[in-house]
Amino acid sequence: MTQPDLMLACIADYGARVRGKGYRTADAERYARKGIGLAPTNLMITVFGEIAQTPWGPSGDLLMMPRPETDTTVTHANGAPGERFVLCDLANLDGTPWACCPRQWLIRGLAVLEEEFGLRLFSAFEHEFHYSGVPAEGGNAYALDAFRQQGSFLSEVMAALSAAGCDPEMVMPEYGAGQFEVTNGAALGVASADRAVILREVIRSVARARGEKACFAPVMAPGKVGNGVHVHFSLQDLSGSPVSHDPDGTGGMSARFEPFVAGIQAHMPDMLPLTAASAISYERLQPNRWSAAFNNVSPQDREAALRICPLSKDDDAAKAFNVEYRASDASANPYLLLGALVWAGIDGLRLQSRVTAPELRDPANLPPAEVAQAGLVRLPQSLEEALERMKASAAIRGWMGTEFLEAYLCHKEGELMLLAGLDLDQQVGKYVDCL
Numbered sequence: 001m002t003q004p005d006l007m008l009a010c011i012a013d014y015g016a017r018v019r020g021k022g023y024r025t026a027d028a029e030r031y032a033r034k035g036i037g038l039a040p041t042n043l044m045i046t047v048f049g050e051i052a053q054t055p056w057g058p059s060g061d062l063l064m065m066p067r068p069e070t071d072t073t074v075t076h077a078n079g080a081p082g083e084r085f086v087l088c089d090l091a092n093l094d095g096t097p098w099a100c101c102p103r104q105w106l107i108r109g110l111a112v113l114e115e116e117f118g119l120r121l122f123s124a125f126e127h128e129f130h131y132s133g134v135p136a137e138g139g140n141a142y143a144l145d146a147f148r149q150q151g152s153f154l155s156e157v158m159a160a161l162s163a164a165g166c167d168p169e170m171v172m173p174e175y176g177a178g179q180f181e182v183t184n185g186a187a188l189g190v191a192s193a194d195r196a197v198i199l200r201e202v203i204r205s206v207a208r209a210r211g212e213k214a215c216f217a218p219v220m221a222p223g224k225v226g227n228g229v230h231v232h233f234s235l236q237d238l239s240g241s242p243v244s245h246d247p248d249g250t251g252g253m254s255a256r257f258e259p260f261v262a263g264i265q266a267h268m269p270d271m272l273p274l275t276a277a278s279a280i281s282y283e284r285l286q287p288n289r290w291s292a293a294f295n296n297v298s299p300q301d302r303e304a305a306l307r308i309c310p311l312s313k314d315d316d317a318a319k320a321f322n323v324e325y326r327a328s329d330a331s332a333n334p335y336l337l338l339g340a341l342v343w344a345g346i347d348g349l350r351l352q353s354r355v356t357a358p359e360l361r362d363p364a365n366l367p368p369a370e371v372a373q374a375g376l377v378r379l380p381q382s383l384e385e386a387l388e389r390m391k392a393s394a395a396i397r398g399w400m401g402t403e404f405l406e407a408y409l410c411h412k413e414g415e416l417m418l419l420a421g422l423d424l425d426q427q428v429g430k431y432v433d434c435l
Contacts, residue, residue, distance in 0.1 A: 008085040009036045009064050012102060012197050014411040015047035016277065016333045017434075018085075020064065025084065028066075035063030035091065043090075043100065044411050047278070047331065047434045052414025055407050062098055064088035070194050072164045074202055077156050080209035085201070087194055100404040102335035103190065109342035109399070110189050117349050119235045119243070119256070121342060122322075124186035125196040127330065128227040129203060130178045130220055133212035146173030150180070153210060157182065160202045166195045175290075176225035186232065186322075196229075196334035216330035217435040219280045222424050226284040228291060229329050232309065233341060234322040235260060245321035251299055251308045251358040252321060261297065261323055262355040263348020264341055265306055268295040268327060269377045270393040272386040273412055274340040278331035279383045279419055280431050285327060287364035292327040294363040294376045297355045302326070305379070308358060327379060330435060336408075343399040387412055 010020035044054040070087035090101035140146040167185035207214035234244040246254035298304035380386035
């Protein structure tokens with residue numbers, strides 16, 4: 001069973017939830033042309049479904065402008081109702097891009113990268129999530145038995161993602177009980193973030209059609225394995241040729257790529273609310289959690305915030321070489337996450353920055369003086385601390401503009417207000433219910 005006559009025009013809001021309005025499919029062309037009205041404060045709905053505070057109140061009007069390349073149909077093998085949705089940009093009533101639109105902010109950064117440096121971003125997201133349709137027992141990490149337990153769920157996920165144009169590559173049982181990971185192929189520019197938004201919603205849809213839930217919360221229980229989002233990225237020139245690898249460069253990075261990575265490394269502690277966006281994200285960003293605790297760059301190290309990925313003997317090194325950003329999770333809007341990497345990378349290119357020397361030593365095991373001498377910084381250990389750093393960053397204010405930055409800070413501070421008085425278990429429970 002499908003719902004061919006109903007289509008939803010959607011945005012990914014500041015809380016990384018996908019929200020929108022529906023209309024008859026027969027009217028799709030008309031709405032793609034004229035847009036669908038939306039109040040700016042809709043972006044301020046928190047992940048919990050409440051508006052804690054907003055800079056715009058009930059005032060103002062925007063247009064959701066559907067992007068036809070994101071038109072997505074999901075059908076289900078068991079005959080459950082399918083769905084169709086399309087992702088949108090946000091525009092002012094005169095059709096100009098709205099200054100606080102996450103998708104347009106990423107697009108603006110990509111345009112600067114291309115115009116100033118002749119470079120394009122090639123990237124892919126990896127998502128971890130927990131699926132409720134398997135026994136909540138341990139011992140099945142990467143196990144064949146974990147595939148047996150999930151039945152046909154993962155096959156249906158891969159088929160639905162393929163049909164949605166997400167180019168899924170691999171699926172695997174992860175370390176946590178009931179945890180899985182899906183990776184998809186890389187794409188140029190904004191298409192990579194579009195895929196990330198679509199992928200989450202397709203997986204949620206397939207799970208719900210089976211009477212189950214796919215949860216992307218950064219932490220499922222205090223002290224337990226959480227769900228990360230990792231972004232692999234490299235650069236291409238305007239002809240489509242990869243330009244990231246130089247075997248003689250620092251960590252194998254070319255002179256055109258290293259400054260981009262260095263910009264991300266330098267700004268990471270300040271831009272963290274855009275990539276690890278929830279109060280419980282910081283339970284993951286701890287030493288010895290297979291996550292990221294410092295802004296370090298290191299080869300083949302899954303606790304480095306920026307991991308220089310390995311090359312195998314059969315790889316085309318120029319095409320395969322990439323760096324993985326690991327200080328992120330699905331509480332982050334994919335456009336804001338990728339936008340933060342782009343704008344930070346641009347700053348690094350403008351300054352011709354250099355990364356700290358890549359090494360395998362774990363900063364958590366080094367004396368603080370040696371960590372500082374190496375040019376590394378411990379990442380913020382709470383959303384409150386991260387927001388204070390972001391608020392004080394002149395660079396981020398320059399990237400986002402005052403209205404956009406203040407709106408995002410307002411949103412996150414409102415989210416924290418809704419958690420006031422709750423202990424960690426209760427906070428985790430609220431996010432698990434919503435993500």
